Amino acid sequence: MAKRRMISLDIVDTDAFLDMPSTSQLLYFHLLMRADDDGFISSPKRIMRMVGSQDDDIRILAGKKFIIPFESGVCVIKHWKMQNKIKADRYNPTTYLKEKNMLETKENKGYKLMETECIQNVSISDTQVRLGKVSIGKDRLVQQGVSEFGDSDITGVSVISDFDYFWNIYPAKKGKKVAEQKWNKLSKGDKDAIMADIPNRLANDDSWKRGFIANPATYINQERWNDEITSKKANSKQIYAAD
Numbered sequence: 001m002a003k004r005r006m007i008s009l010d011i012v013d014t015d016a017f018l019d020m021p022s023t024s025q026l027l028y029f030h031l032l033m034r035a036d037d038d039g040f041i042s043s044p045k046r047i048m049r050m051v052g053s054q055d056d057d058i059r060i061l062a063g064k065k066f067i068i069p070f071e072s073g074v075c076v077i078k079h080w081k082m083q084n085k086i087k088a089d090r091y092n093p094t095t096y097l098k099e100k101n102m103l104e105t106k107e108n109k110g111y112k113l114m115e116t117e118c119i120q121n122v123s124i125s126d127t128q129v130r131l132g133k134v135s136i137g138k139d140r141l142v143q144q145g146v147s148e149f150g151d152s153d154i155t156g157v158s159v160i161s162d163f164d165y166f167w168n169i170y171p172a173k174k175g176k177k178v179a180e181q182k183w184n185k186l187s188k189g190d191k192d193a194i195m196a197d198i199p200n201r202l203a204n205d206d207s208w209k210r211g212f213i214a215n216p217a218t219y220i221n222q223e224r225w226n227d228e229i230t231s232k233k234a235n236s237k238q239i240y241a242a243d
Contacts, residue, residue, distance in 0.1 A: 005032055005035070005083075006083050007029070007083060008079070008082060010082065012025070020060055020061075024053075024058075024060045027048060027058065028066055032083070035080065037091050038080065039094075040075070040100070044069075045073075062075075068113060072096075072098075077111075078110055081111070082108065114168065162191055166179075169199070171213050172219075182221055194225050204229050205230050206231055207230040208230075
């Protein structure tokens with residue numbers, strides 16, 4: 001990880017930044033200095049204790065959109081790429097891939113949480129969802145388990161619900177209300193299993209790669225995450241059962 005960090009006046013000389021309390025500004029500088037080469041900070045609360053910041057300081061940074069917090073406890077500097085460009089021979093990619101995959105980079109190089117992704121070439125029937133080519137990469141959300149953001153004293157920070165994680169990473173977008181009702185009845189263990197199963201199937205399940213994917217509510221209700229992965233050697237006509 002590079003040891004030098006740049007701070008741009010285009011960010012810290014704005015009214016939005018200068019209107020914050022000095023303690024919030026100080027916390028921002030310390031978070032930025034300790035971020036990895038993609039702008040992610042693994043232990044913001046530890047840094048808060050080091051510099052004597054209060055809970056309101058991190059709430060203000062999140063509310064003013066200078067940082068983006070995640071339920072895992074990790075946060076990222078929103079304008080990181082606008083301020084820092086690491087040379088290739090010194091760059092070490094972040095290890096927080098699931099959080100990084102939840103972000104997109106805007107034209108001004110600022111990070112932004114992705115909204116529900118649009119899937120083109122979708123043909124929906126009552127029994128199954130036929131998708132176009134499915135790819136996995138930086139524009140797909142990958143979440144393997146959900147935990148609370150920090151301790152209860154940070155509850156003022158706005159974060160994404162575990163169902164929103166599921167809805168974003170699940171390729172078929174149909175019946176959101178029913179899917180959410182069924183999701184809310186699941187145990188945490190089942191939710192964690194689902195979060196691990198979805199990227200695995202996207203990468204390895206031949207049926208999913210060909211676009212035959214059950215509706216979200218059906219996937220949950222029938223516990224499809226326990227189904228065997230359909231390999232390329234399996235019968236190419238095998239698809240999930242109808243709802």
